[in-house]
Amino acid sequence: MRDAYVVGAGQSDFGAFPDESYRSLFATAFEHALDGTAVEPNDVDEAVVGTLGVGGRQLGLPGPAVTEHVGLHGVPTTRVENACAASGYAVRQGVQAIRSGMADLVLAGGVEVMTDVSSDAVRYWLGVSGETEWERLSGTTFAGVYAQMASAHMREYGTTVDQLSHVAVKNHANGAKNPHAQLGFECSLEDASSAPTVADPLTLYHCCPTTDGAAAVLLASEDAVDRFTDARVRVAGVGAGSDRVGLFQRDTYSGVPASRRAAETAYERAAAGPDDLDFAEVHDCFAIAELMAYEDIGLCEPGEAGPYIASGATRPDGETPVNTSGGLKSKGHPIGATGAGQVVEAFDQLTGGAGDRQLDAPEVGLTHNVGGSGGAAVVHLFEREHDWDDVEDGEVIA
Amino acid sequence: MSDLAITGVGAYAPRLRIEADAFAEAWGQFEASGVERKAVPEADEDTLTMAAAAADRALDAAGVDGAELSGLSLATTTPPLAEEELVVRLGSMLGTPKTATHHQFTASTRAGARALAAAFDAERAPALVVAADCPRAHPPDEREHAAGAGAAAFVLAPDDGARVVAHGESVTPRPGERFRESGDDRVQGLGVTSYDRAAFHDALAGAAADAGLDDPDVSAAAVQAPDGKRPYRATGPLGVDSEAIQACATVHDLGDTGAASVPLSLARALADGHDRVLAAAYGSGAGADVFLLKTDDPVPASFALDGEVDISYAEYLRRRGDLDGQEPAGGGAYVSVPTWERSIAQRHRLVAGRCRDCGALAFPPEGACTDCGALVEYESVTLPGQGTVEAVTRIGRGGAPPEFATQQVRSGAFGVAIVSFDGPDGGTVSAPAQVTDHDTEVDDDLSVGDRVAAVVRRVYTQEGVTRYGFKVRPAGD
Numbered sequence: 001m002r003d004a005y006v007v008g009a010g011q012s013d014f015g016a017f018p019d020e021s022y023r024s025l026f027a028t029a030f031e032h033a034l035d036g037t038a039v040e041p042n043d044v045d046e047a048v049v050g051t052l053g054v055g056g057r058q059l060g061l062p063g064p065a066v067t068e069h070v071g072l073h074g075v076p077t078t079r080v081e082n083a084c085a086a087s088g089y090a091v092r093q094g095v096q097a098i099r100s101g102m103a104d105l106v107l108a109g110g111v112e113v114m115t116d117v118s119s120d121a122v123r124y125w126l127g128v129s130g131e132t133e134w135e136r137l138s139g140t141t142f143a144g145v146y147a148q149m150a151s152a153h154m155r156e157y158g159t160t161v162d163q164l165s166h167v168a169v170k171n172h173a174n175g176a177k178n179p180h181a182q183l184g185f186e187c188s189l190e191d192a193s194s195a196p197t198v199a200d201p202l203t204l205y206h207c208c209p210t211t212d213g214a215a216a217v218l219l220a221s222e223d224a225v226d227r228f229t230d231a232r233v234r235v236a237g238v239g240a241g242s243d244r245v246g247l248f249q250r251d252t253y254s255g256v257p258a259s260r261r262a263a264e265t266a267y268e269r270a271a272a273g274p275d276d277l278d279f280a281e282v283h284d285c286f287a288i289a290e291l292m293a294y295e296d297i298g299l300c301e302p303g304e305a306g307p308y309i310a311s312g313a314t315r316p317d318g319e320t321p322v323n324t325s326g327g328l329k330s331k332g333h334p335i336g337a338t339g340a341g342q343v344v345e346a347f348d349q350l351t352g353g354a355g356d357r358q359l360d361a362p363e364v365g366l367t368h369n370v371g372g373s374g375g376a377a378v379v380h381l382f383e384r385e386h387d388w389d390d391v392e393d394g395e396v397i398a
Numbered sequence: 399m400s401d402l403a404i405t406g407v408g409a410y411a412p413r414l415r416i417e418a419d420a421f422a423e424a425w426g427q428f429e430a431s432g433v434e435r436k437a438v439p440e441a442d443e444d445t446l447t448m449a450a451a452a453a454d455r456a457l458d459a460a461g462v463d464g465a466e467l468s469g470l471s472l473a474t475t476t477p478p479l480a481e482e483e484l485v486v487r488l489g490s491m492l493g494t495p496k497t498a499t500h501h502q503f504t505a506s507t508r509a510g511a512r513a514l515a516a517a518f519d520a521e522r523a524p525a526l527v528v529a530a531d532c533p534r535a536h537p538p539d540e541r542e543h544a545a546g547a548g549a550a551a552f553v554l555a556p557d558d559g560a561r562v563v564a565h566g567e568s569v570t571p572r573p574g575e576r577f578r579e580s581g582d583d584r585v586q587g588l589g590v591t592s593y594d595r596a597a598f599h600d601a602l603a604g605a606a607a608d609a610g611l612d613d614p615d616v617s618a619a620a621v622q623a624p625d626g627k628r629p630y631r632a633t634g635p636l637g638v639d640s641e642a643i644q645a646c647a648t649v650h651d652l653g654d655t656g657a658a659s660v661p662l663s664l665a666r667a668l669a670d671g672h673d674r675v676l677a678a679a680y681g682s683g684a685g686a687d688v689f690l691l692k693t694d695d696p697v698p699a700s701f702a703l704d705g706e707v708d709i710s711y712a713e714y715l716r717r718r719g720d721l722d723g724q725e726p727a728g729g730g731a732y733v734s735v736p737t738w739e740r741s742i743a744q745r746h747r748l749v750a751g752r753c754r755d756c757g758a759l760a761f762p763p764e765g766a767c768t769d770c771g772a773l774v775e776y777e778s779v780t781l782p783g784q785g786t787v788e789a790v791t792r793i794g795r796g797g798a799p800p801e802f803a804t805q806q807v808r809s810g811a812f813g814v815a816i817v818s819f820d821g822p823d824g825g826t827v828s829a830p831a832q833v834t835d836h837d838t839e840v841d842d843d844l845s846v847g848d849r850v851a852a853v854v855r856r857v858y859t860q861e862g863v864t865r866y867g868f869k870v871r872p873a874g875d
Binding site: 246 | 816831
């Protein structure tokens with residue numbers, strides 16, 4: 001099976017943009033993805049677009065609706081819906097298309113506009129990915145389900161509110177260095193722990209915002225990659241998993257089994273493990289989600305995530321920096337664009353394009369994208385094959 | 399007279415109370431004489447949920463299963479719907495057979511007594527008669543000041559228990575004393591004191607005479623109580639003394655419980671071991687029923703009538719929906735009524751499944767076994783309704799999904815738990831459940847590991863159709 005490479009990746013700013021449309025945001029992401037590559041629009045063989053759709057605009061056929069806008073009408077386009085993991089799965093589908101031989105150049109991305117409808121309407125759409133008939137009709141919300149997971153994690157392992165707050169402190173510090181971030185300001189531990197409660201024990205700072213934004217990733221086959229770029233960022237491993245949509249039917253509430261399965265598969269395919277990671281972008285829709293991710297992708301043992309983050313291990317200067325982009329918490333969470341947005345950060349880090357957030361010569365990075373409260377998860381491992389000496393200011397000079 | 403006897407009684411009142419003083423503080427005075435405090439339904443309670451709570455207790459006390467019932471009657475002046483037989487949903491909550499008679503009585507505060515009389519006459523056994531009420535009126539109206547809440551239920555069977563030894567009824571046309579116009583949810587009356595009292599007196603006196611009761615010689619008399627004074631005006635026509643009325647009165651603590659007024663007092667009298675009890679129900683129009691009951695032993699009973707939480711007048715108005723805002727836009731978690739209907743056995747009475755391959759419990763009982771993955775037809779099992787909190791959060795004001803926003807306006811933040819429900823023969827199965835009757839301001843915190851019990855409440859209303867289903871409350875008793 002032939003390998004797939006990321007040849008370009010870009011995103012729009014994440015935030016609230018009354019003057020932008022879902023199409024203009026996607027166009028911006030696409031343009032940024034093309035930057036520094038030799039890809040022309042007519043090179044694209046296939047497009048995969050992740051989006052949940054939160055009403056207010058095109059609900060059916062949103063994929064072709066954005067690809068036509070960037071001049072790709074005619075290109076086979078598929079919309080992927082897996083809640084917040086939509087574009088993580090879009091990237092995975094793109095990799096499949098390349099590995100199968102059906103395509104040499106794939107555009108995989110995602111888009112969401114969430115801030116132009118009423119807060120009640122947003123709450124409705126956020127809730128559609130929770131298990132509807134039982135979980136949601138018990139009166140819970142998206143935050144409520146993660147809060148239930150937090151209650152179980154705290155009970156089982158003694159995890160504390162301050163440990164949750166460390167996620168916010170770290171990710172805001174990272175996001176403050178990311179020009180694309182929605183909430184690019186720093187916060188203190190006290191800010192986070194003493195903020196108003198959204199769903200006990202989660203405070204406002206333990207929850208990501210709602211966001212407009214788009215992200216795009218260009219994937220090429222190993223046969224075609226050299227035509228488009230001198231950078232060689234290989235998709236080293238892909239893994240995915242699903243689970244019961246309702247938390248109440250899962251084997252555990254204090255972890256995400258779909259993430260574990262996805263990570264195990266991705267590591268196996270890449271012949272790598274957590275020790276090989278130089279950084280990770282994980283799905284931190286809520287602070288507890290990042291802590292569970294540490295355990296599910298093997299950065300630490302189950303139950304150890306609280307002390308692990310408090311030790312500083314996942315700060316940019318720690319043993320495995322996590323969410324250098326600011327994560328969903330600070331960078332923002334435009335549902336359908338989030339998974340591809342994580343790949344943008346991984347690509348930037350592996351090509352030296354991460355600006356003030358640039359890590360020192362990373363070689364392997366992981367992205368971890370979760371749908372709903374864990375009904376779907378997808379993990380990618382990316383490996384740099386080009387030499388660092390060939391890179392300058394994010395441009396591969398070869 | 400009927401071969402049937404009352405073999406078990408149950409009673410329920412919401413745990414919220416408002417004191418007469420709280421009304422006096424808001425209005426300068428309290429208009430419902432003799433009412434010291436009254437019960438107030440939670441935002442997710444109505445006459446159907448209160449009926450179910452009382453019915454469960456009566457069945458429990460009598461040792462009868464809902465599936466054994468041949469007849470079920472529901473009496474209320476305040477059905478949540480003006481048309482559509484809610485007794486059918488009550489039957490679903492209790493698991494009554496499809497071919498049992500399901501009858502509903504309404505339009506009069508003597509509907510509870512009418513339901514009892516009809517069940518005694520029908521001689522279908524076992525039968526369950528349930529009366530539940532929570533009348534309402536305009537805020538300044540004395541009827542609103544008096545309006546309380548409660549439910550009582552009686553199991554009738556051809557066994558030892560309380561028997562009716564005399565029954566009489568009488569009507570007298572007296573329009574205007576108490577009525578509710580079509581399309582209105584508030585009772586009103588012309589307030590002509592002498593006329594009103596005469597209607598009450600004449601109807602009861604006529605029914606007592608029809609029953610042939612000159613001197614009933616009872617130690618307890620359950621008399622219709624639209625307020626705390628009116629029943630004591632019936633001593634003359636009924637031939638009972640004030641002490642007998644006082645002995646089983648519930649109006650002083652629960653308020654006017656409408657069609658459940660006489661049933662609640664009767665239940666209390668029978669449970670307290672009175673061997674001769676008079677029951678005298680009155681409804682405007684006017685009409686009355688008077689019964690004399692005799693029993694050798696106290697009737698087995700299960701009551702939940704104690705007040706637990708005092709609320710202010712403002713909280714009272716919120717609970718009653720007088721301060722509701724607009725329904726939020728944006729739709730809700732839309733589950734179509736036919737889809738909901740397919741899960742009614744689970745919502746109403748916690749019917750789970752047992753995997754025929756591995757024996758694990760599944761909830762809801764559909765799809766692949768959550769334990770072994772087998773695609774099997776589950777063996778149907780009913781969960782007893784007790785469980786342990788496995789995960790819990792609290793949804794604060796403004797954070798609720800749109801379909802729960804109105805409830806939150808009325809009763810504030812609510813808990814949402816995942817509960818590990820006990821199986822009927824060991825094992826557990828998990829389900830999400832909203833927490834009700836739990837207010838962190840006055841109750842202990844609810845944490846992982848705490849025990850809870852299931853109760854049927856209103857879940858939400860969409861397209862005019864209220865969905866009823868189980869929630870959980872802290873397991874207090």
